[in-house]
Amino acid sequence: MKPGKQIFRFKQFEIAQEQTAMKVGTDGVLLGAWADLSKAKHILDVGTGTGLIALMCAQRQNDASIDAIELDPDATRQATENFNNSKWHQRLNIIQSDFNQFATNNKYDVIISNPPYFDEQSENPDKQRNLARHTATLSLNALIKKSKKLLKENGNIQLILPADKLSQLQQIIEPESLYINKICYVKGHHKAKIKRVLVKISGSQSELKEQYLIIEKSRLNYTDDYIRLTRDFYLKM
DSSP states (O other), rough: OOOOOOOBBBEEEEEEEEOOOOOOHHHHHHHHHHSSOOOOEEEEEOTTTTHHHHHHHHHHOOEEEEEEEESSSHHHHHHOOOOOOOOTGGGGGESSSGGOEEEEEEEEOEEEEOOOOOOOOOOOSSSSHHHHBBBBTTTTTHHHHHHHHHHHEEEEEEEEHHHHHHHHHHHHGGGGOEEEEEEEEEETTTSOEEEEEEEESSOOOOOOOOEEOOOEEEEEEOOHHHHHHHHBBBBBO
16 A cells, blocks of 8 residues: 555445545445435436445446546546546546536436535635535535436436435425435434435436434444445445
């Protein structure tokens, strides 16, 4: 390992992350493991960072091609490295671009994103971290509207968001004739408030499927549901 190299090892791939502001975290793993990828042949990961979610999609869906878009040049280089070091490198394509300006003729079955979600007033002094986490570069509204244009007829958008962004999401998708088809409410432990929501959105209205996920029974003592969800990825699950 090169000096200064920061590696997070999963069962089937590794993530180098020393060049990126946003390291491997629970949110990305949750979304990559939970997302419905059934029959998906073309997937777009928006704001790929290290490439974590794109790599999880490649592991789960062995005949899918995955485009991964990233604005930050350092993160783009890191994701490129991680893709090239994986056994799925031929199915992974990195694109350095602002998603707002992203132009393509491709249409996608699934557009997946762990999007920026902190408001500008809570900015971190780390400018690179701000770029990765703040809505100044890509608002939720812009993410949804752009993604809708890039979806195939029966395609869907899948996101992880802070629970307090759910009402905002509803206000955005309603005029776009989009609907939440599936939602998972995530709590850190059984006494905690709901912290995150995982959502699947499409243009087809259907009966809402609701799920609940608790991550830990106690510190580092994970629930059976969380173990089942992530065991194909985490080394020690």
